[in-house]
Amino acid sequence: MQFVLASGNKHKADEIERLLPARFELVLQKNLGVESPMETGTTFIENAIIKAKHASLVTNLPAIADDSGLCVPFLSGAPGIYSARYAGPGATDMENLSKLRSALKGSSDRRAFFYCVLVYMETADDPTPIITQARWEGEIANEPAGNHGFGYDPIFRIPSLGKTAAELSSKQKNSISHRGQALAALSGLLSDRYTT
Numbered sequence: 001m002q003f004v005l006a007s008g009n010k011h012k013a014d015e016i017e018r019l020l021p022a023r024f025e026l027v028l029q030k031n032l033g034v035e036s037p038m039e040t041g042t043t044f045i046e047n048a049i050i051k052a053k054h055a056s057l058v059t060n061l062p063a064i065a066d067d068s069g070l071c072v073p074f075l076s077g078a079p080g081i082y083s084a085r086y087a088g089p090g091a092t093d094m095e096n097l098s099k100l101r102s103a104l105k106g107s108s109d110r111r112a113f114f115y116c117v118l119v120y121m122e123t124a125d126d127p128t129p130i131i132t133q134a135r136w137e138g139e140i141a142n143e144p145a146g147n148h149g150f151g152y153d154p155i156f157r158i159p160s161l162g163k164t165a166a167e168l169s170s171k172q173k174n175s176i177s178h179r180g181q182a183l184a185a186l187s188g189l190l191s192d193r194y195t196t
Contacts, residue, residue, distance in 0.1 A: 001194065003120075004029050006055035006065035008036050009084075011150040012179070016066065019174055019183040021191060026064070034058045044068065044081060045131060048119040057124035064186070068116035068179060070152045072100070072140065074109040083152070093151055097144065101155065110139040112156060114165075116178035118186045130189050134181035138165075149173060 005013055005026045017026050029036070037054040041047040044067040052065035069083030079086035079100065087095035104110065113135045120130040136158075144154035146166025153165035158176075165173055174180040 001025065002027060002061060004032060004055045004059045004061045004063045006051040006063050012066055015174060015179055016183060019180060019187065021187055024190065029055045032059050044115060044117040047081060048117045049129065052119045052121040052129065053124050056121050062120065062122045065119045066116060066179065068114065070112060070114055070156065072112045074107050074111070075103055097152065097155055100140070104140055112140050113137045114156065114178040116182045118182045120186060120190060130186060132182045132185040132189065134178045136176065136178035
């Protein structure tokens with residue numbers, strides 16, 4: 001079964017594709033000529049629904065959308081829904097990391113969590129979208145470490161492992177991450193929907 005993935009982020013697409021059952025084929029929206037809509041929501045759920053609805057409307061395919069980000073309690077939940085553009089529109093990962101590290105300079109409260117919402121819409125007018133969500137607890141490391149992952153992974157440290165997300169293999173990360181947890185739940189619900 002073919003779905004459109006309502007994301008332009010290749011890293012997210014790779015993670016999602018690895019975790020979905022093989023019978024579900026994902027097509028990136030950009031490969032179908034779909035531009036990303038304005039994310040005008042104020043929550044992860046609202047933005048994921050906006051993206052899924054738009055992709056399904058344009059392609060006439062079922063859509064899966066992800067909205068996720070890093071939340072830091074000391075910063076009142078920032079960067080949150082603005083994680084990808086924390087340092088401004090078109091900001092690079094390094095610019096976002098630099099701004100976050102500056103904002104936390106001198107703070108002893110380094111708690112943080114990644115949050116992910118996944119939305120599946122069978123059609124753009126689907127009145128019962130499937131929504132799954134998960135969070136991954138950790139803290140902000142003093143210094144970046146690791147060469148894997150993307151975004152804030154080099155400074156998101158998992159205390160129980162003593163490593164940042166960027167120091168984990170893809171398999172390790174996918175088994176415990178916010179996106180991995182949300183996708184495991186979504187995969188189960190999709191399997192139930194399409195086998196009954």
